[in-house]
Amino acid sequence: MKYGKYTLGQIEAVLNKLGGEDAVDGILEGTKQADVRDVIRFLFDRTGRCIPYGLTSSVCDADRSFKFVQPEVSLADRLNRLISSFPQGTTFCFQEEFEQEIAALRALIEADPRFKNCFNGV
Secondary structure, eight states, X not given: OTTTTSOHHHHHHHHHHTTSHHHHHHHHHXXXXXXXXXXXXXXXXXXXXXXXXXOOSOXXXXXXXXXXXXXXXXXXXXXXXXXXXXXXXXXXOOHHHHHHHHHHHHHHHHHSTTTGGGGGOO
């Protein structure tokens, strides 16, 4: 047998994922088509919580009535705090460039479906 390493249960699972007997018959007859693509593994759920790698069980949604207030983030304060953590004389970008870089990074993250939900949390 060409694919002898697979159990009947695994073969049945593939047939189920393809849509069952009618879909598989259609594929074999040439009236239907199946596309195989890499799955995008999401790293954050819709509420902004990180999804641990290898998680196999479902997770209950948090109490949506419990809310944190999103803190106001001042990029100028963040840059000043960063600068204060380095030795005197270390060269840093100007505040405007820092804010542009943060905006560009945020746009990259939001454009990636695996990461875009990370901004839904606090």
